Amino acid sequence: MRMDINCDMGESFGAFRMGNDYEILDYVTSINVACGFHAGDPMIMRQTVKRAIEKGVKIGAHPGYPDLQGFGRRNMDFTPEEIYNMIIYQVGALRGFVDVEKTELHHVKPHGALYNQSANDSAKAQAVIDAVYDLNPKLKLYCLAGSLIAKLAREKGLTVFEEAFSDRNYNEDGTLVSRSNEQALITNEDEMFEHVKGILLSNEVRTIQKKVIKINAQTLCIHGDGAHALQFARRISELDGFLFD
Template sequence: MDINCDMGESFGAYRLGNDYEILDYVTSINIACGFHAGDPMIMRQTVRQAIEKNVKIGAHPGYADLQGFGRRNMDFSPEEIYNMIIYQVGALQAFVEIEKGQLHHVKPHGALYNQSANDAEKAKAVIDAVFDLNRDYVLYCLSGSLIAEMAKDKGLTVFEEAFSDRNYNEDGTLVDRSHEHALIGNEEQMLQHVRRILSSNEVVTIQKKIIKLNAQTLCIHGDGPHALHFARKISELNKL
């Protein structure tokens, strides 16, 4: 399975944390485009390092919400969402092109990701932006979501996504981050969760119900305290 990680979510030329090391354990990355995190220095440096490690590059556009890290729900119109995606992905496109790389995919970030997953108007705005930028770009989105089906109907290639460190509700949505059990921080619980996804494409919800997924990519969050360690472990499981 494709293993992806959100990266470039810091500021300044030398504040990349574990990003460079994590590139050894993933197959694709999603680079922040400056609205929720990241800046031109970090964007270009992360692009260079991904190309060096032969890792697929994706754009990770989000809401203009530095204080909330793009994770607060916001009420933007479809036109605003369309334009902010064009703006952010266009910036990353430029860095990828001058480094002689290739942009592989687009994955919305945080609240934009979650709000567009099952809202038809927001989903259409995201899909139209990706399609108009380049219909060959892959859209990474929540497994089993409305946006995944709409994007396929539009003709986009879709990688439906599962999460290595997030708990799920019975309807297949992610448990809200405000909930005390939203994140999986325990290593053994995370490994058990990931094994189930990799072996049978299913998860156990916080209501203790088993639900099926249709995932082609698995996300690791690069900003977590155990990100590098978890990335190594997940990479090992993915090779089994």
């Protein structure tokens, strides 16, 4: 199968710098740009957009909860209306920079806790879907492979890229292992490579419960804030025969 390789980027903020964004752009086909709520700021957003254009990489918005201290990874209790409005606000901000640079926004991928909470909660999922659709029904939605939100988004008429993760472990129900669990992250390069090969070659992953489950994905994520992100991106590029055109 062919696979889009995406990476979360633009997550620096003010004087705080995170990740190896510019270097990783050589190894991915799409990026998810932080929109200021969980990370990022106007300077970083525009710089990231310009660099992605320079490298010919597709640009997506990465809206999250308003949680700078928790990097958007803490569960928060927002109503569907609040979720809808915060997505409109954040994607609209990034789209302004995209428009100024005379290019197009390719997709929207919720970040962190918003991504996980909306994956299988019908009310939160519908809020995300409606926001993306109302902004532009041609936008793609990146979401967890096998999730309820993927099903509902297709029913709405959105193009969905179901997502697998190169650097995260899975539970047997197809959800990601919580970051509070010491087994959540894959940090060993060889382990990551075998994990990714399973996704690409067999559409499957081995869960922390030692069960092999099927996973049907069209995009593979590398977390840009991960300690081994650039190293992992380079290694995954060795499988470039599987990259999405």
